[in-house]
Amino acid sequence: MNKFIYRDFTRKALDEAYDNTNAVSNSAEILQGFETRSEILSKEYRDTMDISYGIFPREKFDYFAGEKGKGIFVFIHGGYWQMRNKNTFRFLAKGPLSQGFHVASIGYTLAPDATLTQIVDETKVALHEVCRYAKKMGADTQNVIVSGWSAGAHLASLLLNENCVSSALLISGIYNLEPISKCYLNDALNLSSDEILKLSPIKIPQVKKSIAIVVGENELSELVRQSFEFAKLRTDEKISGLFYLVPNANHFTILHELENPEGKLSQILSLLKRS
Numbered sequence: 001m002n003k004f005i006y007r008d009f010t011r012k013a014l015d016e017a018y019d020n021t022n023a024v025s026n027s028a029e030i031l032q033g034f035e036t037r038s039e040i041l042s043k044e045y046r047d048t049m050d051i052s053y054g055i056f057p058r059e060k061f062d063y064f065a066g067e068k069g070k071g072i073f074v075f076i077h078g079g080y081w082q083m084r085n086k087n088t089f090r091f092l093a094k095g096p097l098s099q100g101f102h103v104a105s106i107g108y109t110l111a112p113d114a115t116l117t118q119i120v121d122e123t124k125v126a127l128h129e130v131c132r133y134a135k136k137m138g139a140d141t142q143n144v145i146v147s148g149w150s151a152g153a154h155l156a157s158l159l160l161n162e163n164c165v166s167s168a169l170l171i172s173g174i175y176n177l178e179p180i181s182k183c184y185l186n187d188a189l190n191l192s193s194d195e196i197l198k199l200s201p202i203k204i205p206q207v208k209k210s211i212a213i214v215v216g217e218n219e220l221s222e223l224v225r226q227s228f229e230f231a232k233l234r235t236d237e238k239i240s241g242l243f244y245l246v247p248n249a250n251h252f253t254i255l256h257e258l259e260n261p262e263g264k265l266s267q268i269l270s271l272l273k274r275s
Contacts, residue, residue: 006182014183017222018080020150020251030252031088037259038090049090053129058107059122061130062086063137064093066102071143071166071273072134073101074127074159078150078172080180081119082111082188089149091259098261099270102139104130108155111188116177116195123155124162131164145169145272149255158199160207167272168211169265171258172223172251175201175230179222202230210240212268216249223251244268 002010009017021027041064042049048063066072073096077089086107093103106126108119131141144164148156153173159165174180177200181191197203211234215227224245231243246254246264257263 006179014179017220018183018185020220023220024250024252027252034088034091038088041093042090053126056109058109060107061126062090062105063133064097064103065137066097067100068138069140070100070102071140073103074130074144074146075105076123076148076152076155078152080185081116081151092255095258095261095263095266096269099273102134102137116189116191116199120155120158120199123159127159127162157201160209167209169269169272170211170213172215172219172254173227175226202233206234206237206239208239212242212272214244214246214265216246216251216254218250
């Protein structure tokens with residue numbers, strides 16, 4: 001008999017429920033497109049790519065200067081805390097830049113070379129180093145919107161308590177680590193019971209700042225559920241924000257809506273900017 005290890009999931013079913021790469025048949029092609037467009041954009045800002053904020057190889061951020069006096073959009077890449085690279089997602093700066101934002105994209109050490117606790121700590125250090133740098137570039141360092149995709153949305157949500165952060169745009173995120181701890185993703189993460197409790201955004205006291213929680217209509221049902229349940233929790237606590245199911249978007253194509261200055265996520269970002 002197959003054993004249920006989380007809700008009504010067997011181990012095999014739970015592995016599949018969080019396997020975004022296999023769920024999108026052309027994910028490799030989409031990611032290659034990200035790489036190509038990122039390389040093109042980075043050439044315009046070559047002097048402010050790969051700025052170190054720590055001693056480890058991935059402790060770097062990219063910076064795209066915006067308009068003087070405007071706020072900062074800080075993006076954290078995904079990859080289930082153990083894959084991907086900030087360089088792949090440089091192309092996303094295009095949408096926020098069109099609204100005048102200064103844009104920073106944070107890299108961090110991946111599991112298993114770092115625990116999730118260490119990864120969270122790195123992103124906090126990176127945020128403050130970004131703000132220190134952005135101040136010299138004429139940005140409004142008290143108006144920071146943090147954002148992330150997939151695991152990056154999880155990390156961004158844990159930055160809400162930082163004083164400089166005004167709001168967040170969370171894209172296709174993970175907000176409850178319990179199922180992550182029971183599937184293939186934990187082979188590299190090796191989550192402790194303390195981390196599951198203290199680093200699950202849905203399990204900790206909520207920061208009363210406005211956030212937008214978005215997820216693609218065509219994403220895996222577990223990703224949709226996690227986003228919906230996190231949004232509902234915050235709504236029940238009467239915290240301002242919104243939940244949006246992006247039509248016809250999967251876990252990868254949803255990012256086109258941030259790259260595109262007229263995309264759905266760019267429109268939501270514009271609303272956060274005014275809130």
